[in-house]
Amino acid sequence: KQEVTQIPAALSVPEGENLVLNCSFTDSAIYNLQWFRQDPGKGLTSLLLIQSSQREQTSGRLNASLDKSSGRSTLYIAASQPGDSATYLCAVIYTTDSWGKLQFGAGTQVVVTP
Amino acid sequence: DGGITQSPKYLFRKEGQNVTLSCEQNLNHDAMYWYRQDPGQGLRLIYYSQIVNDFQKGDIAEGYSVSREKKESFPLTVTSAQKNPTAFYLCASSIERGQYQFFGPGTRLTVL
Numbered sequence: 601k602q603e604v605t606q607i608p609a610a611l612s613v614p615e616g617e618n619l620v621l622n623c624s625f626t627d628s629a630i631y632n633l634q635w636f637r638q639d640p641g642k643g644l645t646s647l648l649l650i651q652s653s654q655r656e657q658t659s660g661r662l663n664a665s666l667d668k669s670s671g672r673s674t675l676y677i678a679a680s681q682p683g684d685s686a687t688y689l690c691a692v693i694y695t696t697d698s699w700g701k702l703q704f705g706a707g708t709q710v711v712v713t714p
Numbered sequence: 715d716g717g718i719t720q721s722p723k724y725l726f727r728k729e730g731q732n733v734t735l736s737c738e739q740n741l742n743h744d745a746m747y748w749y750r751q752d753p754g755q756g757l758r759l760i761y762y763s764q765i766v767n768d769f770q771k772g773d774i775a776e777g778y779s780v781s782r783e784k785k786e787s788f789p790l791t792v793t794s795a796q797k798n799p800t801a802f803y804l805c806a807s808s809i810e811r812g813q814y815q816f817f818g819p820g821t822r823l824t825v826l
Contacts, residue, residue: 693811693812702757703756
């Protein structure tokens with residue numbers, strides 16, 4: 601069964617500390633992996649997309665790495681701010697899905713305290 | 715502004731009633747998706763459409779129906795056959811498979 605797991609389910613850090621969020625997937629045959637942010641009661645905002653041929657993607661304070669052989673992706677957020685408080689979701693498109701279905705993890709809820 | 719709109723933001727349904735959730739996009743995207751989100755869980759795919767007049771069932775299509783008569787619109791009907799419809803419903807679109815999926819703001823459906 602193809603699954604996506606995010607651990608921990610919740611994380612609290614003081615402002616200024618770096619955030620490290622983990623995502624694991626059970627099948628290395630992925631098409632790409634996407635990281636999203638969700639604020640309470642809101643839709644999802646796409647943060648980064650990593651193609652299967654890439655090892656990492658960067659955007660501002662965000663950096664996402666991909667290791668297909670170990671089935672892992674990590675999202676790093678440098679110098680966290682209270683505005684980074686949100687739930688972060690990772691999602692994978694497996695190569696077996698011909699129509700681009702995203703397989704989501706349950707998310708990591710992040711709280712950055714001032 | 716380009717984007718995806720969903721309406722209504724909140725929807726209340728009585729037992730045995732069908733309700734329709736609206737999703738509209740002006741991004742000129744071919745692919746559109748409907749997801750359901752329950753507390754503490756990831757999103758699950760209900761239906762998707764790659765092109766006008768074509769759509770496919772996702773993982774949890776039972777009790778739901780869709781139509782795709784226009785490229786811009788992909789409405790979702792929650793029928794009385796859906797036994798546990800209370801959830802947060804999210805619509806998304808992408809220019810093609812494997813590209814960024816852009817999400818709407820969501821509709822929260824509650825059964826009274």
